[in-house]
Amino acid sequence: xxxxxxxxxxDIHKFAVQLGKYAGQMLMQAARLRTGDTxxxxxxxxxxxxxxNAVDLVxxxxxxxxxxxxxxxxxxxxxxxxxxxxxxxxxxxxxxxIDDAPTWCIDPLDGTVNxxxxxxxxxxxxxxxxxxxxxxxxxxxxxLNQFFSSCAGRGAFxxxxxxxxxxxxxxxxxxxxxxxxxxxxxxxxxxRKDIPDGNLHRKVESFVNMAAEIGGRDGKxxxxxxxxxxxxxxxxxxxxxxGSFDIWxxxxxxxxxxxxxxxxxxxxxxxxxxxxxxxxxxxxxxDEVRLGSRLYLAIRPAGESKDETGRQGQERxxxxxxxxxxxxxxxxxxx
Amino acid sequence: xxxxxxxxxxDIHKFAVQLGKYAGQMLMQAARLRTGDTxxxxxxxxxxxxxxNAVDLVxxxxxxxxxxxxxxxxxxxxxxxxxxxxxxxxxxxxxxxIDDAPTWCIDPLDGTVNxxxxxxxxxxxxxxxxxxxxxxxxxxxxxLNQFFSSCAGRGAFxxxxxxxxxxxxxxxxxxxxxxxxxxxxxxxxxxRKDIPDGNLHRKVESFVNMAAEIGGRDGKxxxxxxxxxxxxxxxxxxxxxxGSFDIWxxxxxxxxxxxxxxxxxxxxxxxxxxxxxxxxxxxxxxDEVRLGSRLYLAIRPAGESKDETGRQGQERxxxxxxxxxxxxxxxxxxx
Numbered sequence: 001x002x003x004x005x006x007x008x009x010x011d012i013h014k015f016a017v018q019l020g021k022y023a024g025q026m027l028m029q030a031a032r033l034r035t036g037d038t039x040x041x042x043x044x045x046x047x048x049x050x051x052x053n054a055v056d057l058v059x060x061x062x063x064x065x066x067x068x069x070x071x072x073x074x075x076x077x078x079x080x081x082x083x084x085x086x087x088x089x090x091x092x093x094x095x096x097x098i099d100d101a102p103t104w105c106i107d108p109l110d111g112t113v114n115x116x117x118x119x120x121x122x123x124x125x126x127x128x129x130x131x132x133x134x135x136x137x138x139x140x141x142x143x144l145n146q147f148f149s150s151c152a153g154r155g156a157f158x159x160x161x162x163x164x165x166x167x168x169x170x171x172x173x174x175x176x177x178x179x180x181x182x183x184x185x186x187x188x189x190x191x192r193k194d195i196p197d198g199n200l201h202r203k204v205e206s207f208v209n210m211a212a213e214i215g216g217r218d219g220k221x222x223x224x225x226x227x228x229x230x231x232x233x234x235x236x237x238x239x240x241x242x243g244s245f246d247i248w249x250x251x252x253x254x255x256x257x258x259x260x261x262x263x264x265x266x267x268x269x270x271x272x273x274x275x276x277x278x279x280x281x282x283x284x285x286x287d288e289v290r291l292g293s294r295l296y297l298a299i300r301p302a303g304e305s306k307d308e309t310g311r312q313g314q315e316r317x318x319x320x321x322x323x324x325x326x327x328x329x330x331x332x333x334x335x
Numbered sequence: 336x337x338x339x340x341x342x343x344x345x346d347i348h349k350f351a352v353q354l355g356k357y358a359g360q361m362l363m364q365a366a367r368l369r370t371g372d373t374x375x376x377x378x379x380x381x382x383x384x385x386x387x388n389a390v391d392l393v394x395x396x397x398x399x400x401x402x403x404x405x406x407x408x409x410x411x412x413x414x415x416x417x418x419x420x421x422x423x424x425x426x427x428x429x430x431x432x433i434d435d436a437p438t439w440c441i442d443p444l445d446g447t448v449n450x451x452x453x454x455x456x457x458x459x460x461x462x463x464x465x466x467x468x469x470x471x472x473x474x475x476x477x478x479l480n481q482f483f484s485s486c487a488g489r490g491a492f493x494x495x496x497x498x499x500x501x502x503x504x505x506x507x508x509x510x511x512x513x514x515x516x517x518x519x520x521x522x523x524x525x526x527r528k529d530i531p532d533g534n535l536h537r538k539v540e541s542f543v544n545m546a547a548e549i550g551g552r553d554g555k556x557x558x559x560x561x562x563x564x565x566x567x568x569x570x571x572x573x574x575x576x577x578g579s580f581d582i583w584x585x586x587x588x589x590x591x592x593x594x595x596x597x598x599x600x601x602x603x604x605x606x607x608x609x610x611x612x613x614x615x616x617x618x619x620x621x622d623e624v625r626l627g628s629r630l631y632l633a634i635r636p637a638g639e640s641k642d643e644t645g646r647q648g649q650e651r652x653x654x655x656x657x658x659x660x661x662x663x664x665x666x667x668x669x670x
Binding site for chain 1: 501527550558580
């Protein structure tokens with residue numbers, strides 16, 4: 001396999017942007033068929049609504065969009081690998097499949113529950129991964145009119161014009177008392193088993209530690225500025241890249257949920273590492289996230305303060321989060 | 336005071352819509368000054384950024400917008416009362432002030448924490464209240480390009496064209512096993528005191544009951560489809576009116592946080608009552624919310640099923656929520 005050049009990467013980025021735009025239109029069109037929106041042809045609309053329940057309709061949309069994206073990619077880049085949420089989920093293995101080869105990693109519809117209920121926080125997510133790193137990311141949230149994109153070395157953007165993070169002259173440093181002053185984004189997820197010390201209870205204990213007043217929770221109270229849950233890992237990462245969320249902590253999601261978001265966030269200057277605190281929180285090196293690890297802690301792009309560099313502020317914040325969260329159990333083969 | 340006619344109300348609605356549009360522009364313009372957006376005049380931008388910290392900037396925006404809205408209202412409707420978040424908060428009383436007289440109830444910026452961090456979930460909220468009922472509501476979330484409006488008897492709309500709820504041919508009934516199948520919206524709020532059985536812990540206990548698997552939590556597990564926290568009570572209500580959120584349960588917010596949202600939700604066919612379960616959950620009448628009560632439980636517009644009317648489905652859902660949530664303590668004088 002020959003090395004990809006700068007031009008190759010720029011072409012891939014351009015192609016991914018067009019793909020994301022069209023896939024977003026498909027998604028929005030399918031959503032309109034479920035509403036009383038008069039823009040949708042009425043006959044088509046009635047057929048659609050009468051057909052089946054919302055979940056079936058959404059599954060159909062999901063599969064159609066992935067099939068479209070896959071056909072476009074395999075026609076343009078037949079030598080590239082393809083990992084898509086829909087096709088992967090139908091397989092029996094849960095192994096991590098991405099290696100150093102050029103690979104597209106796609107979620108045709110992230111935020112499926114939101115889409116079923118027509119809550120606007122859903123999106124198409126398209127990532128291109130090279131040498132095991134997400135280097136191109138495209139996220140299209142059509143109901144929000146928000147389109148995020150990035151290409152390694154070329155910057156990350158909202159709607160192709162606004163550079164990320166949004167506040168950038170200068171980019172604010174991490175708050176001195178982080179997580180206090182931070183917006184903390186987290187998700188309840190699908191694992192709702194009421195098992196003592198199971199993932200649900202460990203998550204909630206972590207959320208409460210982050211939220212509680214300073215001095216509370218036996219010193220673990222983080223008094224974050226706000227706690228947010230959107231129901232879309234992809235958009236959580238996009239908002240960390242925007243600088244809107246300071247911290248995102250989540251586990252259990254898959255590479256297609258995060259690959260495009262990680263590409264965009266890293267290009268914007270953010271840090272992504274593991275959700276699970278290591279044994280020695282204060283001194284452990286802060287490794288780059290492993291894409292298939294299912295354990296994610298993301299920190300927004302940060303500027304320098306008089307006392308530290310942006311990276312130092314991010315690492316300080318990582319350690320402060322690790323002090324307050326529990327280890328979660330989401331293992332998988334091959335990752 | 337003479338009675339308001341149908342025409343009077345329509346005029347008030349038209350005026351409120353214009354007011355909401357302009358106020359939303361002001362909000363977005365102030366936001367742009369804080370970003371690297373090249374649409375903002377550079378000199379103005381630099382002055383703005385150098386001026387002070389984000390919180391001061393936001394307070395200034397908040398006050399400017401409320402002053403603008405108030406001046407427009409008092410010039411057009413000098414006989415009407417005015418309750419605004421900014422002006423109210425500066426007074427020392429926390430008494431509920433709205434009576435049967437025509438009253439405007441305004442939040443120039445709901446979702447302040449979001450706005451500080453430039454997370455798009457913030458909005459202007461304008462309600463007109465007559466005979467103690469919110470009858471006109473306007474919510475403008477300019478960063479989301481979402482504009483919600485309603486007038487009693489005239490319907491509720493997204494962006495003035497899409498009737499609410501969005502899914503309406505027919506409007507889906509409440510799920511048979513609600514809260515299972517429902518998107519549950521809730522907020523962590525500002526009361527983070529780590530007091531045993533304090534509001535924070537009662538809230539979290541309620542959230543976990545709603546989220547946990549069926550059969551878990553000693554039978555209280557609600558297995559909701561998703562848990563969402565946006566950080567804006569106003570937008571939470573708007574999304575309940577859209578039908579995106581099935582249930583919103585929250586306490587501690589004030590009348591300007593909810594008045595416009597309640598107007599829109601009720602006009603769309605939703606139900607709003609108290610967050611606090613009564614003594615007899617199964618048989619207690621489900622009273623309409625008191626605007627100043629600071630305790631809110633909202634259910635989305637619901638269609639009929641073969642077994643029950645939409646209202647019956649909503650009431651069933653209210654009781655199922657009450658079974659799973661704790662009573663919260665947010666008393667106030669005069670309400």
